[in-house]
Amino acid sequence: MFTTIFFVIIFGIIYYARKINKIPKETEHIPYVSTLSVVWAIMRGKPHDEIQDLIRKSSKGHDIFVNKLGPRTYINILNPDYAKDLLMQSEDIAPKFTYKSGNPMREFFGNGMIFSNGDLWRTYRNLANPIFNLALSPEMVGETIIDFFAFMQQNLNRPIDVFEVSQRITIEVLGKLAFGYKFGCLESEETPQIIKAYKFVIANVESVYRLIFPWINKLPTENNRKFHEASDEFNEFIYNIIETKRNEIKNNSANYTNNGHVDLLTSMLELSKQEGIHIDTKQLRDEMATFFVGGHDTTSLSLSTTFYYLAKYPEIQEKARAEVISILGNESVIPTSDQLKEMKYIYAIIKESLRIIPPVPMINLRILEEPIKIGPYIIPKNVLCTVNIWQIHHDPENWKNPKEYNPERFLKNEKRNPFSLIPFSTGPRNCIGQNFSLMEQRVVLSMMLLKYNWTLPENSINKDKLILAPHFLLRPVDLKLIFTERN
Numbered sequence: 450m451f452t453t454i455f456f457v458i459i460f461g462i463i464y465y466a467r468k469i470n471k472i473p474k475e476t477e478h479i480p481y482v483s484t485l486s487v488v489w490a491i492m493r494g495k496p497h498d499e500i501q502d503l504i505r506k507s508s509k510g511h512d513i514f515v516n517k518l519g520p521r522t523y524i525n526i527l528n529p530d531y532a533k534d535l536l537m538q539s540e541d542i543a544p545k546f547t548y549k550s551g552n553p554m555r556e557f558f559g560n561g562m563i564f565s566n567g568d569l570w571r572t573y574r575n576l577a578n579p580i581f582n583l584a585l586s587p588e589m590v591g592e593t594i595i596d597f598f599a600f601m602q603q604n605l606n607r608p609i610d611v612f613e614v615s616q617r618i619t620i621e622v623l624g625k626l627a628f629g630y631k632f633g634c635l636e637s638e639e640t641p642q643i644i645k646a647y648k649f650v651i652a653n654v655e656s657v658y659r660l661i662f663p664w665i666n667k668l669p670t671e672n673n674r675k676f677h678e679a680s681d682e683f684n685e686f687i688y689n690i691i692e693t694k695r696n697e698i699k700n701n702s703a704n705y706t707n708n709g710h711v712d713l714l715t716s717m718l719e720l721s722k723q724e725g726i727h728i729d730t731k732q733l734r735d736e737m738a739t740f741f742v743g744g745h746d747t748t749s750l751s752l753s754t755t756f757y758y759l760a761k762y763p764e765i766q767e768k769a770r771a772e773v774i775s776i777l778g779n780e781s782v783i784p785t786s787d788q789l790k791e792m793k794y795i796y797a798i799i800k801e802s803l804r805i806i807p808p809v810p811m812i813n814l815r816i817l818e819e820p821i822k823i824g825p826y827i828i829p830k831n832v833l834c835t836v837n838i839w840q841i842h843h844d845p846e847n848w849k850n851p852k853e854y855n856p857e858r859f860l861k862n863e864k865r866n867p868f869s870l871i872p873f874s875t876g877p878r879n880c881i882g883q884n885f886s887l888m889e890q891r892v893v894l895s896m897m898l899l900k901y902n903w904t905l906p907e908n909s910i911n912k913d914k915l916i917l918a919p920h921f922l923l924r925p926v927d928l929k930l931i932f933t934e935r936n
């Protein structure tokens with residue numbers, strides 16, 4: 450009896466494993482690649498570049514392949530033309546995949562713009578667009594950097610965590626842009642309580658284990674209790690800001706803090722009022738939570754990448770500083786939009802940082818509503834597709850010595866595929882904050898170059914290469930730099 454039950458269970462498991470691992474007939478014409486070794490490397494916490502090297506090795510030269518994870522079939526795109534074929538599709542044909550309720554991503558971002566689809570997405574993207582279409586003023590970012598200089602007085606001449614301080618800058622800038630709010634990250638060393646709560650929440654939301662096994666979130670553990678408390682605190686903070694803004698609009702006292710421009714939240718509320726669009730408070734919370742993450746965590750990584758490479762290669766730092774001095778002079782000033790446009794080498798540095806370490810290395814999953822053609826392949830309906838931006842940015846066909854940090858490649862008229870550099874994605878679901886982030890990075894970098902020199906400490910664990918933790922959004926591991934004031 451026992452033996453029979455044992456064999457029935459074993460056969461059941463084998464039958465189920467074969468069934469879920471079977472490649473659907475409609476995708477049999479696309480090369481199949483097993484990514485089990487990649488999943489295993491992610492679960493063991495291997496650095497992100499090693500995971501990407503493993504993806505390249507496992508793909509055996511295929512720039513599009515199918516893989517299976519559980520019952521789902523995935524199409525992975527590693528080639529710029531195929532990326533274009535997917536990303537330029539209309540939003541209705543290749544919408545974003547929606548995570549099930551209970552998944553930490555779904556719980557945190559809700560129906561915010563990054564995961565919503567259809568009319569909901571269109572309505573809120575249109576409401577947010579005007580702020581991002583304005584000529585965004587460098588003044589607002591520059592004022593934050595002046596506050597940052599004061600903060601740095603206590604942090605000079607010793608190793609400091611450059612990602613942590615970059616986050617302080619980008620959180621303050623985002624606060625002004627999104628809500629007209631000052632978090633106080635640059636007022637003292639102590640991290641404001643709301644930012645501590647946010648960091649705890651996001652670390653759990655993007656945990657690989659929680660994404661793969663969402664039931665972990667339901668266990669009655671101490672960590673989960675703290676996670677729910679911190680989420681409530683974060684949500685309450687956002688709801689309070691929404692309430693304040695609604696009242697300001699009702700009383701005609703909207704706070705025009707952003708250099709005469711209104712903040713994103715006020716603008717969305719005012720525009721919806723003018724156009725008679727009902728804005729649901731929960732939906733607004735989801736949008737603001739999305740902007741909070743999208744608006745600062747990505748830019749702080751990109752800034753950290755730039756600080757790192759300029760410390761590693763002092764000759765690039767010197768050349769960049771010389772360009773800034775030739776445009777702004779030697780005194781610490783906030784650059785104007787026209788002066789930013791003149792900074793060609795600074796722009797090349799920022800593009801090279803976004804190429805070598807794209808802060809969003811993989812596009813969020815799309816689920817096809819109808820079959821589409823990607824390169825020579827017909828991809829059937831209901832299949833999940835993703836684009837690997839990192840692989841496209843490291844493709845030797847478009848990038849000579851892709852692992853080498855070389856801003857000069859953007860100053861030569863090298864011919865390359867126009868879709869070979871897509872840190873902000875492309876097509877209808879591209880990054881709404883792209884121009885804002887590029888402006889912000891140019892202001893921060895030019896002002897920092899005028900004020901400081903910076904170097905890598907002798908014993909840095911990042912001496913040879915920048916180590917990145919394998920999260921949903923990339924993060925440097927223990928990246929410390931020493932800043933000294935220029936005379």
Ligand code: HEM
Pocket residue numbers: 562563564574739740743744745747748751807808809811812813814872873874877878879880881882883885886
């Ligand atoms: C270096 C900085 C940034 C990078 C590399 C970046 C990258 C991206 C990428 C790749 C996407 C597409 C994601 C996907 O389809 O899966 C995206 C979307 C988005 N980003 Fe950014 N982003 C940056 C800065 C910002 C900023 C500053 C904001 C807002 C202030 C922002 C807000 C958003 C939003 C709301 C979306 C969703 C757009 C939609 O689906 O319509 N991002 N970003």
